[in-house]
Amino acid sequence: MPAPALDHEAVTSLVRAATAAPSLHNAQPWQFRWHSGTGVLALRADPERTMPRLDPGHRALHLGCGAALFNLRVAAADAGRPTDVRLVPDPADPWLLATVGLTGTGRPDDELARLYPAIPRRHTSRHPFEEKPIPPDVQQALAEAARQEGAQLVFPGPWHTEALLDHVRDAEERDTLEPERLADVRRWVRVGDRDGGPALDGIPEYALGPRKRGGRAPVRDFAGRERVPGRAAAVFESVPNLVLLGTENDRQADWLRAGQALERVLLLATLAGLATALTSHSLERPDLRELARDPESSLGFVQMVLRLGYGTPGTVSPRRPVEDVLDMS
Template sequence: MAARQLDEKTMTGLVAEAAAAPSMHNAQPWRFRYLTAERVLLLRADPERAMPRSDPDDRALHIGCGAALFNLRVAAAHAHLCPEVRLLPEPQDPLLLAAVELADEAGRPRDDDLARLHPAIRERRTSRHPFAEKDLPENVRATLQGAAEREGAVLFFPGPWHAETVLDLIRDAESRDALDPETSEDLVRWTRLGPEADTAVDGVPEYAFGPGKREGKAPVRDFAGRRRVADRGTTTFEHSPHLALLSTAGDGPAEWLRAGQALERVLLEATLADLATSLTSHALEDRALRLLTRDPASGTGQVHMVLRLGYGPRGPATPRRPVRDVLEIV
């Protein structure tokens, strides 16, 4: 049987769903190039969207691109394709992060577990609102941990004193930023205030900042900083936030890409479980602080993301660049 052609409409749809992934400050640091003859979609990092202050090693950039790669795998499985992924296929080209062959099923079983996650791609949000003081069921925790494990990562739910240590480290990072205005350069670049928020195609618009925190311990980055945002009130956040730490054994570009895929798999599973989610890497942007977030019992693993999970508003959708700006078909 001849392989079906993947037309421009199909490719546009796949990339649009890939690009719905989260990325640091919603910078969307990816580009795609589809090689029609080979049926291969290349994922490249976009260095113009890197963050030299907050992410000098491009770790968060790789994690965001890994999340987009996972969405692509889900969208491809939903479209009855079998995505075959090679990470970092050309060592001499470090910006080429993945090559994905979009093979037909051709008698091979569809990955139904991937396809099952497809509805969550468009429903997933980052919520910077308060969550209810309500426990997460053990079966939900197990599902999320299993999702991370399937992508070669570990999702760890810290105990009370470890969670308090992580919250302290996040507060330390916030204090550091307040004392050094240069550290906020990336945040200022990628936030959209006033009329710009209504037309933005990237970054974090002011309508997605959420309310200011009056009380509570939930780790929610204040994207407003010292800038005034009209009609933004303050409220009390949860005092016992549910945190989870996502880590891998190693700490290099391949592990960062795996961490991004694991992160998105966890977020999509959480969305299907009706959980609200938010992410913070504030304490992880300083390597010295990042090492202190690890599981104190084992002292192993590299933490790549702190997740906040709970029941509450999912938050608004954030803008995305037009697919024509990130996809080239040749």
């Protein structure tokens, strides 16, 4: 039997869960439109939230929207609804990323529904993690989660981890020579009262985490040289647990699949008691992104570097009100 019609409250609840997804600098580059006549929820990219210097091809934007799409699928499964997802359904409309049918027949995905409690718990952690490896069984489960979404998760060995850390340092040094690139970062960092009013997006100063005074974890200091009163300093792990998420190809649909795989991995990691963080700094440079993959692996294109570990959970980041991102028709 077809699922019953969705009312305003039910659609709002699904979109609220979707918007808890991570996105580059918490820009939240998504828009949703509910078509009540067809029972379809459309996911669109918001062109006003692009980053022309850091993400000129909109790859990271697609990753964030893919993560929101996965949360939507999880919330629908938890509500007992099957979903019919179509990626990039209209080549003539590049900002239309996916459509999700919510009133069809079929069984909801119970495995997805089990991830629902992790949605409000998953937050990016910019704190130190313990010097403790990820158990093999957890690694295997996370890799399988990525595979289910058409992506691949690789736990690099020591030499590869060293190379990835070198890439981050390279990106940091290049930033000092190209300060214009930092305009995209500063747009989304909310330090002090310069923006006025409570933050609805971006990275507020309470979510910056401590300033790094030691350790080798690739933690981006979004405050830069700006002083944040009362901000603590901490020593981070010297052997971070880095993980590569990648896809076989590198097209628009692959980015959306990677975003869904990313969120599936993050939610499962959260349920496994891991703190999670995303490390995209070096991937913003095309040459460094190319170097990120292990040439001896089958990984085609690296889409994200994750930092996982046992430590302080992330801080809740602000979210735009649902009414700002959802149109009803």
